[in-house]
Amino acid sequence: MKLEHNKRKYIGFVVLVYFIFFTLSISSELKVTTINGKDYIDLNEIVKTYGGTSGKDEISKYPFWIINGHRVVFSTNTPTVSVDSKIVHLKLTPIERDGNLFLGNEFLKEVFPLLNIKYEKVEKEKVASNEDNNIEQKETQGDIVKTKVDISYDLIRITFEGTMVTFSEVKKSNNAIIVRLPRGKLEIKEVNLGEGIATKISTDSTLKEMTVFLDVNFKSFETVKLKNPERFVLLLKGSGQKTSILKEESKGENKQQNFPDRPFEKKRNSILVVIDPGHGGNDTGAIAKSGIMEKDLTLLYSTKLKEALEKEGIDVILTRNSDTFILLKERTSIANFNKADLFISIHFNSSPFKNVKGSESYIMSKDASDLWSKELAEKENAQPSGEGETKGEINLILWNLAQNQYLVESASVAGELQESLNQFFGTKDRGVRQAPFAVLEGAMMPAILLEVCFLSNQEESLLVKDDKFIDNVISSIKAPILRFKERNAPPVNN
Amino acid sequence: MLRQLTISLLLICSLISCNRTPTVETSQEVSTQDVVTEGKKEFFLLYPSSVDQKFHPYSVFLEENENKSLFIKELIESLLKEIPEEPLSNPFGEGSELRAVYLLDDRSVVLDLNSKVVQDGGVENEMFKLYGIINSINYNLPQVERFKVIIDGQERETFIGHIDTSDFIPAEKSMNSDATK
Numbered sequence: 001m002k003l004e005h006n007k008r009k010y011i012g013f014v015v016l017v018y019f020i021f022f023t024l025s026i027s028s029e030l031k032v033t034t035i036n037g038k039d040y041i042d043l044n045e046i047v048k049t050y051g052g053t054s055g056k057d058e059i060s061k062y063p064f065w066i067i068n069g070h071r072v073v074f075s076t077n078t079p080t081v082s083v084d085s086k087i088v089h090l091k092l093t094p095i096e097r098d099g100n101l102f103l104g105n106e107f108l109k110e111v112f113p114l115l116n117i118k119y120e121k122v123e124k125e126k127v128a129s130n131e132d133n134n135i136e137q138k139e140t141q142g143d144i145v146k147t148k149v150d151i152s153y154d155l156i157r158i159t160f161e162g163t164m165v166t167f168s169e170v171k172k173s174n175n176a177i178i179v180r181l182p183r184g185k186l187e188i189k190e191v192n193l194g195e196g197i198a199t200k201i202s203t204d205s206t207l208k209e210m211t212v213f214l215d216v217n218f219k220s221f222e223t224v225k226l227k228n229p230e231r232f233v234l235l236l237k238g239s240g241q242k243t244s245i246l247k248e249e250s251k252g253e254n255k256q257q258n259f260p261d262r263p264f265e266k267k268r269n270s271i272l273v274v275i276d277p278g279h280g281g282n283d284t285g286a287i288a289k290s291g292i293m294e295k296d297l298t299l300l301y302s303t304k305l306k307e308a309l310e311k312e313g314i315d316v317i318l319t320r321n322s323d324t325f326i327l328l329k330e331r332t333s334i335a336n337f338n339k340a341d342l343f344i345s346i347h348f349n350s351s352p353f354k355n356v357k358g359s360e361s362y363i364m365s366k367d368a369s370d371l372w373s374k375e376l377a378e379k380e381n382a383q384p385s386g387e388g389e390t391k392g393e394i395n396l397i398l399w400n401l402a403q404n405q406y407l408v409e410s411a412s413v414a415g416e417l418q419e420s421l422n423q424f425f426g427t428k429d430r431g432v433r434q435a436p437f438a439v440l441e442g443a444m445m446p447a448i449l450l451e452v453c454f455l456s457n458q459e460e461s462l463l464v465k466d467d468k469f470i471d472n473v474i475s476s477i478k479a480p481i482l483r484f485k486e487r488n489a490p491p492v493n494n
Numbered sequence: 495m496l497r498q499l500t501i502s503l504l505l506i507c508s509l510i511s512c513n514r515t516p517t518v519e520t521s522q523e524v525s526t527q528d529v530v531t532e533g534k535k536e537f538f539l540l541y542p543s544s545v546d547q548k549f550h551p552y553s554v555f556l557e558e559n560e561n562k563s564l565f566i567k568e569l570i571e572s573l574l575k576e577i578p579e580e581p582l583s584n585p586f587g588e589g590s591e592l593r594a595v596y597l598l599d600d601r602s603v604v605l606d607l608n609s610k611v612v613q614d615g616g617v618e619n620e621m622f623k624l625y626g627i628i629n630s631i632n633y634n635l636p637q638v639e640r641f642k643v644i645i646d647g648q649e650r651e652t653f654i655g656h657i658d659t660s661d662f663i664p665a666e667k668s669m670n671s672d673a674t675k
Contacts, residue, residue, distance in 0.1 A: 283655060286616040294615065328652065347656075350616020352585045353544040362617065371640065371664040430547060434668050435621055438651060438658040449656070451617055 032105060038092055040102035043074075050117060054101075063094075063101045070115050074101060080167055080182040081107075083114045089182070143184035147210075149191055149201065150329050150442075156197050156236040158212070160186075165232040166225040177212045177221055179234060186210055197238040212236065271485045272315040274335035276345040276439065277302035278449075281325025286350035288455040290462070294348045295323065297464055301452060302346050304470060308478050314485055328438040336444050341488055342413065342481065345439050348464070349451035357457040358427030361414035362449040364403040368436035409446040416480035417450060424476040425453070446484075450477070533557060539573045540630045540674065541582040542622045548671035549629055552578045562638070563595045566603060566631055570595075573630050574611075585622040587613055593647070602640040602662060603631065609646050612654045620654040625666045632665035633674060639664050 030049060032039045043065060047054045052067030065072045073082040079090040088111055092104030145162035160168065162184045169180040185207035192200050193215075200213045217238040224233040277298040279285035285294025299320070306316040317338055319331040335343040349360060403410070414432040422429050440447045452473055453460040463469040535558045538551035554572055559565040570592045577584055589610040596604040611623060628641045640662040643653060653659045 279655065284615070285655065286614075286619075347617060349618050350614065351547070351618040352542070352583050352622065353547070355544060356547060356618070360618070365663075365666060365668075367664045367666050367668065371662070433621070435617075435625075435656070435666055436658045436663050437656050438660075439656070441658060449617070454616075454618075456616065 033102060035095060035097075035102060039105035040092070040095060041105060041107065043101040043103055046103070046108075063096070068116050072111065072115070074103070075164060075167065075182070076101070079104075080164070081111060082167055083111060088114065144187050145181055145184040147186055147188045149188075149193075150333075155238065156193065158201070158210075158234040158236070160232045160234075161230065163230065166230055168232045170221075170223055170234065172221065175214050177214065177234065177236070179210045179212070179232075181208050184208075197236050269489055270313055270315050271341040271489050272317065272338060273309060273342045273344065273481060274317045274319060274338065274340040275302045275305055276319040276331045276335075276343065278345055278347040278439075279325075280320050280323055283325050286348060286455045288461040288464075289458070292455065292461065292464060294350075294455060297348050297452075297455075298346045299323065300465075301470065301473065304474050305344075305346070305477055308474050309481060312478070312482055312485075314481065329442060331439055332441065332443045332447070335447070336442070340445050342484060343440075343443050343445055343447040344477075344481075345437075345447075345449045347449060347451045349454045350456040351454055352456075354456055354458070357454050357460050358425040358430075359418065359421035359453055360430060360433060360451040361418040361421075362433050362435060362437060362440075362451070363410040363414050364407060364440045364443075364447065365434040365436045366407060367434070403440055403443050403447055406443070406446045410440075410448055413446050413480060413484055414448045414450075416483065417448065417477060420476045420479050421452075421473070424472055537569060537634050538630070538674075539569070539576060539578075540626055540633055540670065541573075541576075541578045541584060542626065543671065544581040544583060546671060547618065549626065549669055550582055550671050550673050551633070552576065552582055562635065563597045563603075566595045566597070566605075566635070566638075567592060569630060569634060570605070570627055573626060585619060585626060586611060597638075600637055602642075603638055604642045604644060606644050606647055612645055612650075615654055617656050620656055621666075621669065624653045624657055624659075625669050628663070629665045629667070629670060632667075633670070641665070 030041055030045050032041055034040070043054055043063065047065060047067075050067060052065055054063065054065045056063050063074045063076070065074075070083060074094045075081065076094055076096045079093045081088050081090060081094075090104055090110055091106045094104070094107075095102045143163055145160050145165055148157075148159040148161070150157040150159070158179075160179070160181070162181075164183040165181060167182040169182070171178045171180075186203045188201070188203065189207075190200065190202045196215055197218045198212050199215045201210060202213075203210050212234070214236075218236060220237045222235045222237070224235065225231070226233065277295075279295035279298060281295075283295065285298070287293050299322075302318055303321070306318055309316050317334065317340070319334050320326055331345070332343065411432055418429065418432055437449050440449060453464065455461045455464070534555040536553055537556050539554055540549035541552050542548065543550050554576065556565075556568055556572060559568065574584075574586045574590045574592065587610055589608070591608040591610065592605065593608055594606040596606070598604065605627065607627075624643065627643075631638055631641070641664070642662045643659045644650065649660060651658070651660050657663075
């Protein structure tokens with residue numbers, strides 16, 4: 001029995017020694033090609049020697065190599081490879097030539113340990129290349145990676161757009177999530193997010209790494225890769241308690257005043273209306289012949305409406321109370337954050353038809369919602385389990401469809417507003433109109449964009465600053481909101 | 495008798511010739527029209543009306559191009575420059591141009607417009623311009639139903655401050671008048 005055991009050990013040892021020698025010998029058979037004075041190895045050579053399968057991804061067109069259960073995806077634009085979705089930075093950018101992929105000599109050292117392949121130094125065997133001077137190295141350029149931050153109730157979405165962003169590396173530490181780009185530089189340096197899911201976003205000095213500082217209500221995160229244009233999306237989900245408000249600018253011009261850090265405490269028997277004075281700051285909106293700017297009128301009328309509604313016991317928050325610019329989606333976020341019952345964005349219209357006058361009410365487009373719903377269904381059908389990339393895309397579409405479930409009520413309130421204002425202006429009903437308004441998407445309550453009157457109409461543009469006219473318009477807007485309150489205010493419990 | 499017969503014949507001939515003259519003129523008019531529309535087909539551009547602020551069809555004759563991208567380019571270039579009769583109006587200002595058309599698949603198109611198109615604010619102006627373009631394409635090519643609009647090659651969050659153009663959007667058929675149905 002013992003003899004049998006020793007025999008097995010001996011055979012095992014011989015096999016191990018043979019394997020090591022065999023590995024060493026095949027390693028040294030890899031040919032090295034010099035391109036632009038640098039050493040490269042043909043991927044076909046590596047596959048021939050170490051096995052596995054190589055090819056090109058049908059969708060992304062990136063070359064790949066599957067070996068020992070690992071999937072390696074190569075970039076031909078940047079010095080990076082992805083090994084099982086982990087990004088590895090190489091010294092040299094892989095080069096494609098005549099359908100073959102040439103990898104920097106150091107690739108073996110950099111990547112083999114991740115593939116459970118023992119790395120042995122390759123003996124250099126130069127092969128002359130006549131095309132050395134014709135191949136241009138595509139090293140990392142200083143591309144700008146566009147970054148966009150969207151905040152809604154219980155969700156923060158950070159979108160990176162640029163070449164190779166889908167190869168970004170994401171790490172989570174105790175209180176932060178770090179995103180490292182494989183190429184290019186980040187556009188933004190710092191964004192304060194208030195409280196809730198995350199407090200702050202900041203980038204390192206190289207502008208290649210972004211850190212998202214998490215807050216108490218952070219629950220989970222998800223990444224999504226999108227094509228055309230190439231985007232990498234980081235979704236931060238909250239625990240459903242509350243969310244953040246974007247308090248500072250991502251760019252210099254997007255100044256904003258302070259908003260309450262915590263959800264508005266509603267009166268027990270009232271409703272909360274968020275009024276959004278359209279435009280502001282550099283965004284003037286329409287300008288009348290007299291020089292009156294839409295942004296000033298929207299603030300004037302919104303302030304007056306706020307006062308009128310508060311007198312009726314309705315809680316009101318303005319998205320801005322000074323001449324400042326606020327991102328459109330941020331305005332809706334303020335309403336979501338405070339769990340408003342109604343969102344009204346106030347605007348003034350302009351038309352190529354100078355005779356057109358009166359008020360117009362707009363709600364989110366049903367056609368756009370139908371298209372997005374259809375695309376959502378297609379994605380769900382394509383991957384019923386809702387995992388991976390598709391799941392993330394579905395989340396993005398759901399974000400855009402948030403207003404969908406409130407469309408009927410939005411149309412109802414808009415219809416009442418329209419009727420009330422038509423009576424005042426003496427204009428015929430043109431009906432509630434629809435379009436995918438950025439300021440209404442994502443609103444998780446009935447949401448209306450109201451165009452008070454036409455600055456392009458001479459008669460109306462002369463009246464817009466008249467006190468009596470303003471009072472009449474405010475009364476006409478107030479009446480349907482009071483009816484909305486009657487329908488929606490919670491009953492008083494004694 | 496012979497004299498009377500000769501006069502009668504002359505009268506009949508002159509009457510026949512008198513009748514022929516307008517016939518010839520009419521046929522010349524028809525043939526001129528044929529030259530104008532030769533190899534062309536009737537298509538419809540959608541322009542807003544001052545009566546109901548909805549889109550109404552305006553007939554134009556364009557070459558039918560099997561290459562959809564080229565056809566869309568021709569259609570929209572025509573939309574930007576045509577001056578329809580009242581109560582219809584062309585909402586596009588001078589210098590408005592379509593820079594390029596990218597047909598991604600049978601139903602999705604990316605339109606690259608120049609910045610002159612997005613001058614002049616106001617929701618109604620914005621809707622007339624954006625949906626004038628989108629609805630006109632969808633009206634003539636119903637299978638094309640997803641549109642992405644970029645300006646000077648750059649993506650924009652909104653077209654002129656209100657309508658979301660960061661993603662693909664469909665035609666807004668609620669803006670079309672009954673005449674387009």
